[in-house]
Amino acid sequence: MTKIAVAGVGLTKFGEMWDKSLLDLAFEASKEAIKDAKMNKNKIDAVFVSNMLIGKIAGQDHLGAVIASSLDLNCASFKVEGACASGGLAIHLAIQSLLAGTYKNALVVGAEKMTDASTSQITWALMGASSSQERKAGLTFPALYALLAQAHMQKYGTTREQLAQVAVKNHSHATLNPKAHYPFEITLEQVLKSNSISYPLGLLDCSPITDGAAAVVLSATESSGIFISGSAVATDNIDLAQRDSLTELKATKLAAKIAFDQAGVEIDDIKIAEVHDCFTIAEILAMEDLGFCPKGEGGKFIAGGSTQLGGRCPVNTSGGLKACGHPVGATGVKQIIEITQQLRQSAALRQVRGANLGLTQNVGGTGATVAIHILQT
Amino acid sequence: MTKIAVAGVGLTKFGEMWDKSLLDLAFEASKEAIKDAKMNKNKIDAVFVSNMLIGKIAGQDHLGAVIASSLDLNCASFKVEGACASGGLAIHLAIQSLLAGTYKNALVVGAEKMTDASTSQITWALMGASSSQERKAGLTFPALYALLAQAHMQKYGTTREQLAQVAVKNHSHATLNPKAHYPFEITLEQVLKSNSISYPLGLLDCSPITDGAAAVVLSATESSGIFISGSAVATDNIDLAQRDSLTELKATKLAAKIAFDQAGVEIDDIKIAEVHDCFTIAEILAMEDLGFCPKGEGGKFIAGGSTQLGGRCPVNTSGGLKACGHPVGATGVKQIIEITQQLRQSAALRQVRGANLGLTQNVGGTGATVAIHILQT
Numbered sequence: 001m002t003k004i005a006v007a008g009v010g011l012t013k014f015g016e017m018w019d020k021s022l023l024d025l026a027f028e029a030s031k032e033a034i035k036d037a038k039m040n041k042n043k044i045d046a047v048f049v050s051n052m053l054i055g056k057i058a059g060q061d062h063l064g065a066v067i068a069s070s071l072d073l074n075c076a077s078f079k080v081e082g083a084c085a086s087g088g089l090a091i092h093l094a095i096q097s098l099l100a101g102t103y104k105n106a107l108v109v110g111a112e113k114m115t116d117a118s119t120s121q122i123t124w125a126l127m128g129a130s131s132s133q134e135r136k137a138g139l140t141f142p143a144l145y146a147l148l149a150q151a152h153m154q155k156y157g158t159t160r161e162q163l164a165q166v167a168v169k170n171h172s173h174a175t176l177n178p179k180a181h182y183p184f185e186i187t188l189e190q191v192l193k194s195n196s197i198s199y200p201l202g203l204l205d206c207s208p209i210t211d212g213a214a215a216v217v218l219s220a221t222e223s224s225g226i227f228i229s230g231s232a233v234a235t236d237n238i239d240l241a242q243r244d245s246l247t248e249l250k251a252t253k254l255a256a257k258i259a260f261d262q263a264g265v266e267i268d269d270i271k272i273a274e275v276h277d278c279f280t281i282a283e284i285l286a287m288e289d290l291g292f293c294p295k296g297e298g299g300k301f302i303a304g305g306s307t308q309l310g311g312r313c314p315v316n317t318s319g320g321l322k323a324c325g326h327p328v329g330a331t332g333v334k335q336i337i338e339i340t341q342q343l344r345q346s347a348a349l350r351q352v353r354g355a356n357l358g359l360t361q362n363v364g365g366t367g368a369t370v371a372i373h374i375l376q377t
Numbered sequence: 378m379t380k381i382a383v384a385g386v387g388l389t390k391f392g393e394m395w396d397k398s399l400l401d402l403a404f405e406a407s408k409e410a411i412k413d414a415k416m417n418k419n420k421i422d423a424v425f426v427s428n429m430l431i432g433k434i435a436g437q438d439h440l441g442a443v444i445a446s447s448l449d450l451n452c453a454s455f456k457v458e459g460a461c462a463s464g465g466l467a468i469h470l471a472i473q474s475l476l477a478g479t480y481k482n483a484l485v486v487g488a489e490k491m492t493d494a495s496t497s498q499i500t501w502a503l504m505g506a507s508s509s510q511e512r513k514a515g516l517t518f519p520a521l522y523a524l525l526a527q528a529h530m531q532k533y534g535t536t537r538e539q540l541a542q543v544a545v546k547n548h549s550h551a552t553l554n555p556k557a558h559y560p561f562e563i564t565l566e567q568v569l570k571s572n573s574i575s576y577p578l579g580l581l582d583c584s585p586i587t588d589g590a591a592a593v594v595l596s597a598t599e600s601s602g603i604f605i606s607g608s609a610v611a612t613d614n615i616d617l618a619q620r621d622s623l624t625e626l627k628a629t630k631l632a633a634k635i636a637f638d639q640a641g642v643e644i645d646d647i648k649i650a651e652v653h654d655c656f657t658i659a660e661i662l663a664m665e666d667l668g669f670c671p672k673g674e675g676g677k678f679i680a681g682g683s684t685q686l687g688g689r690c691p692v693n694t695s696g697g698l699k700a701c702g703h704p705v706g707a708t709g710v711k712q713i714i715e716i717t718q719q720l721r722q723s724a725a726l727r728q729v730r731g732a733n734l735g736l737t738q739n740v741g742g743t744g745a746t747v748a749i750h751i752l753q754t
Contacts, residue, residue: 001479047612056433059512061505062460065745068612069508069619074631076610077746078466079458083439089455093470100476102378128438131446135436233453235424235445242446254451368442369454 001262003229004095005222006375007105008037009337014181014212014325022054022113025213026063027070029330030109033215034071039105044217046103047077050090050110051329056125057117067109076103083129084278086110087214087332088233088362088371095231098220105221110334111213112327122209126328129365131239142206142279144240144366146198149281151246153200155296158284160200162299164191166280167204167322169308174319176309176350181210181325205280210325214333216340226343228336230259230374238368247296249367252289256361256372263374265357267291270313270374272342272355274335276363277320286361287315309350317342317350332362332371339375378639380606381472382599383752384482385414386714391558391589391702399431399490402590403440404447406707407486410592411448416482421594423480424454427467427487428706433502434494444486453480460506461655463487464591464709465610465739465748472608475597482598487711488590489704499586503705506742508616519583519656521617521743523575526658528623530577532673535661537577539676541568543657544581544699546685551696553686553727558587558702582657587702591710593717603720605713607636607751615745624673626744629666633738633749640751642734644668647690647751649719649732651712653740654697663738664692686727694719694727709739709748716752 010032012025020028026049034041047068055061064077080090087110094106114122127135134144152158168188174180186204194202218228234254237243244250260266267290275290277283284298292313293301301307307315318324318338321331339358341347347355362371387409389402397405403426411418424445432438441454457467464487471483491499504512511521529535545565551557563581571579595605611631614620621627637643644667652667654660661675669690670678678684684692695701695715698708716735718724724732739748 052438055505056436058509059433059501059505060509061429061458062507062615062742062745064459064466065612065615065741066508069614069616069745074612074628076469077459077612078470078610081438081456081458082441082454089441092453093455093457093474096474096477096479097470099479100473102473102476124436128432128436130439131443132435132437233455235442235451235454237446238439238442239446251451364442365439368439368446 002099003227004098005219006216006226006228006340007219007222008033008217009340010036010215011179011334011337012213013179014210014327016115017211022111023070026067026109026111029213029215030071030107033217037217039217041071043105044073044107045075046097046106047073047075048090048094048106048108049079050086050333051079051112052081052083052086053112053114053125053328057121082369083364084328085332085362085364085369085371086329091332091336091373092231092233092371094218095228098218105217105219107215107217108333109213109215110330110332112329113211114209114327115211133239142201143198145279145281146201147240148246149200152281155247158299160192162303163200163205163280164188165303166277166283167191170277170316170320170322173309173317173350174323177319177324180319180323181208182323201279207278207321207326210327212325212327212330214330214337216333216336226340227376228373229376230263232258233371236368238365240366249285249289249370251367251370252286252361255370256290259372259374265374269357270359272313272339272352272358273315274318274338275315275361277316277322278326290361314352317352335360335362336373343375343377379476380604381475382596383593383603383605383717384596384599385410385594386717387413387592388556388711388714389590390556391587391704393492394588399488400447403444403486403488406590406592407448407484410594414594416594418448420482421450421484422452423474423483424450424452425467425471425483425485426456427463427710428456428489429458429460429463430489430491430502430705434498459746460741461705462709462739462741462746462748463706468709468713468750469608469610469748471595472605475595482594482596484592484594485710486590486592487707487709489706490588491586491704492588510616519578520575522656522658523578524617525623526577529658532624535676537569539680540577540582540657541565542680543654543660544568547654547693547697547699550686550694550727551700554696554701557696557700558585559700578656584655584698584703587704589702589704589707591707591714593710593713603717604753605750606753607640609635610748613745615742617743626662626666626747628744628747629663629738632747633667636749636751642751646734647736649690649716649729649735650692651695651715652692652738654693654699655703667738691729694729712737712739713750720752720754
């Protein structure tokens with residue numbers, strides 16, 4: 001595909017932002033991204049907003065217009081939703097509108113304000129990402145991913161310790177990210193001893209409830225900088241019970257193949273990746289389904305250190321969803337920002353040396369939607 | 378812009394569909410559109426779903442994957458939301474993805490299931506289209522549009538009777554549409570005597586709470602049939618209190634100008650239009666802002682009969698939102714279907730003779746989002 005430039009990025013602190021509204025967060029990230037792009041805001045001709053939950057939590061829909069209004073823009077505006085993959089979908093659709101030649105510069109803003117809601121409210125809201133059958137069965141997302149983890153352990157001998165290692169690595173990375181929700185180390189023992197949420201997943205295998213916003217300005221007119229050279233989305237059956245396999249996310253494989261073809265690169269070319277570690281098992285599945293290692297060997301692969309900072313291909317240098325945090329609508333956009341900062345060589349203490357080609361994998365629900373992006377210098 | 382074909386259309390009955398779920402309705406419309414396109418479903422490579430309310434009403438988000446799953450498709454899928462303009466936005470974004478060359482055939486499905494919800498639940502859900510300030514002030518949508526109507530009456534002398542005439546005309550058209558929610562005539566006297574909802578709007582000035590789904594297959598590869606030659610979206614401040622004027626919807630003007638330029642046509646070329654008559658005042662504003670008549674003369678223009686079947690440019694031959702019904706997410710897609718059927722000369726009893734160029738105007742909230750499409754043979 002024709003490459004689209006990431007002209008500017010803006011990111012709020014991720015965490016429990018009790019003094020800020022969703023609009024405050026989205027506005028802050030947007031202004032920063034437009035400033036970073038060194039662009040007059042009136043050059044923005046489309047605004048894509050990614051959000052899943054604020055309608056249910058606080059009643060506000062129509063976010064495209066809300067956020068465009070806050071920026072005093074009369075250009076086209078849209079809200080895009082695909083559960084936790086909303087950010088990746090918004091990036092993908094913004095790219096389409098630029099490739100079409102209809103717009104020249106698109107602002108993509110992902111934002112979520114989750115900590116204002118009660119636990120029952122947020123659980124109900126998040127379960128909108130699953131099928132109605134799964135909700136009726138009383139499943140929650142930790143339980144759904146626990147089923148995937150159990151299947152993987154049973155079929156491939158993946159261990160509880162290997163799952164825990166994902167969380168340990170990502171917390172270690174987060175210590176180097178000033179925007180991270182949980183910028184502190186955790187030990188393998190702490191993960192293993194954390195309260196069981198749904199076996200085998202303990203509390204420290206699960207990504208947190210986070211507030212935050214992430215924005216990028218994508219441009220069809222920039223000729224230098226960081227570019228998106230692959231952008232693909234695929235869908236799988238939303239019901240786990242209807243899937244062919246519980247040990248892979250088929251949509252990751254399908255979308256990755258398209259994105260690699262578009263960019264003309266292979267998995268071995270990738271120097272850095274941000275993947276959707278909503279639960280520790282998800283990062284293991286991502287490694288396998290993206291082709292970083294053979295099916296069944298994801299746990300061993302991660303525990304071996306290749307995806308740590310200093311390894312061959314560091315994964316989730318931001319801290320990932322686990323430790324940087326997971327404000328649902330912002331996550332897919334934040335992944336693009338982390339890779340952009342790495343490719344700009346501006347990731348400070350967590351910089352991956354020689355990073356020139358990166359990948360993001362953003363998952364909705366239990367893999368019913370997957371968006372893959374490939375970025376390069 | 379490069380023209381995109383409307384290759385197939387599918388529409389459920391609009392009404393109180395108590396025996397059908399949102400998914401039933403979306404599936405029915407989608408299957409019909411794919412069949413109408415004479416296309417193997419596996420040729421669909423992207424699914425765009427338009428919906429505003431089901432997350433709040435029944436908890437189900439992630440509708441792109443839900444509906445793609447129901448069709449057993451693994452292609453890209455998305456949900457697009459922009460309040461009552463969601464359908465128009467989904468059409469616009471599907472067009473972008475086709476113009477980009479990324480996809481060849483896109484299914485756009487708009488669906489809403491409103492009658493399962495209680496009155497307070499649906500009122501809360503719909504108010505997500507407004508600003509938080511408007512919600513805090515206790516405003517509802519009839520009240521917001523009543524403010525627009527009062528301003529118009531005060532500034533231009535528009536009368537209560539002229540407002541009512543819009544409802545009378547659209548009900549008259551709906552008698553010829555077997556899919557309409559309210560396919561019966563109403564009299565001017567009935568509208569004037571209907572219970573006051575928010576002065577000057579009575580019950581019969583307001584569009585109803587409706588269930589229904591509408592689907593179209595858009596194609597970049599078809600070389601004959603009906604085409605979309607203009608597609609534009611614009612945004613205005615979401616807060617009425619922040620607008621420059623209460624007697625126009627600026628976003629309609631902005632989007633119409635772009636769409637006319639794209640299609641290379643003028644308002645006088647338009648032979649038929651479907652506009653967003655959520656309240657009777659909205660159709661008066663649409664006539665003026667689209668340029669069918671000078672500002673301030675919309676009431677007189679409609680009462681004069683030009684937009685009735687048999688007039689120079691019939692408007693809302695489907696019955697409009699008022700009488701065909703307004704299942705929010707479906708409305709913008711249904712407008713495209715009505716114009717397509719007219720241009721195909723397949724609108725049966727409500728056929729506009731010689732219809733070869735049509736327009737749709739789909740409004741979100743009180744005009745914070747407007748999507749305009751131009752269709753031609």
